[in-house]
């Protein structure tokens with residue numbers, strides 16, 4: 001039996017960037033790191049001992065350390081089970097260090113899902129393609145923006161392929177069937193196999209990113225779950241609002257790749273009428289922050305938006321970072337919201353898996 005050590009790194013992400021709701025994502029310089037050791041699978045199967053998980057950093061007080069409850073290890077087990085390995089390998093020990101705050105719109109759950117997919121692939125030595133890894137991630141996190149940017153890195157646009165009726169049914173099963181929370185009783189096999197993802201669910205393209213653009217993340221000190229922030233959105237939109245967003249998104253995806261970036265073009269192109277106006281009820285101060293920080297009041301600013309489902313605000317800028325952050329902080333303070341802020345870079349490399357020699 002041989003043992004192996006590996007390190008998995010997954011970046012934070014910001015989804016939407018204004019008008020690109022559920023479509024575009026940007027990977028950012030905060031990292032979820034898994035340091036893993038385990039014994040390689042052998043045939044016949046080894047005895048199954050429960051994985052040991054330790055955890056430091058963001059979310060350490062709330063994250064479950066039981067491998068059947070923890071999002072990352074549940075996703076890893078899903079990948080293993082779909083590929084003929086019904087349990088974790090022996091002697092599995094995982095230390096997680098997380099820099100991505102939970103429930104702030106910086107893609108913490110997307111990163112945890114991608115870490116799980118990469119972990120399952122690495123433990124099983126399956127060498128799944130990027131496209132197949134994405135299929136597994138999309139069975140868990142069902143919009144592609146965060147997970148695609150976390151997996152491949154950079155500034156990314158993605159769509160979900162229209163699936164056949166059978167494939168749609170396969171991809172729409174309840175999450176509890178994909179990720180059961182309980183292992184089988186000792187000595188017993190799993191009941192039904194989990195539903196394998198249909199092939200080629202997600203498709204993406206990477207846009208250029210002007211290297212001088214940084215992202216100032218202004219992070220309110222409260223959590224807002226993505227589920228709650230999606231519940232406030234309408235089911236239908238007017239043609240006027242859809243055209244408003246489509247016009248801006250078409251311009252934005254190229255404008256953010258041009259050097260030097262044009263603030264006049266980008267500031268307007270980062271406006272949105274599909275999700276931000278509805279989320280203001282959940283984020284005190286949101287409309288005031290978005291309207292008070294502009295390229296004319298803050299030289300260096302290019303555009304400002306809600307990051308993902310919020311409550312973090314993302315300001316894209318080439319300079320004047322501190323002035324932007326302090327103004328947003330002041331406005332939030334007036335609304336009774338404390339914030340932290342950080343200047344982040346856009347990470348083009350995406351996720352990585354590195355094996356120790």
Ligand SMILES: Nc1ncnc2c1ncn2[C@@H]1O[C@H](COP(=O)(O)OP(=O)(O)OP(=O)(O)O)[C@@H](O)[C@H]1O
Nearest residue numbers: 071102103104105106107108109112225226308309
């Ligand atoms: N590293 C992690 N390990 C285990 N669970 C995690 C991890 N990171 C996030 N989660 C789970 O995901 C939840 C947050 O997900 P949610 O989708 O609400 O917000 P987000 O992903 O941070 O924001 P957004 O999707 O808007 O970018 C956490 O409360 C936790 O349950």
Ligand SMILES: N[C@@H](CCO)C(=O)O
Nearest residue numbers: 015021022226308309
């Ligand atoms: N596009 C998603 C991102 C959050 O995960 C939303 O805004 O709800």
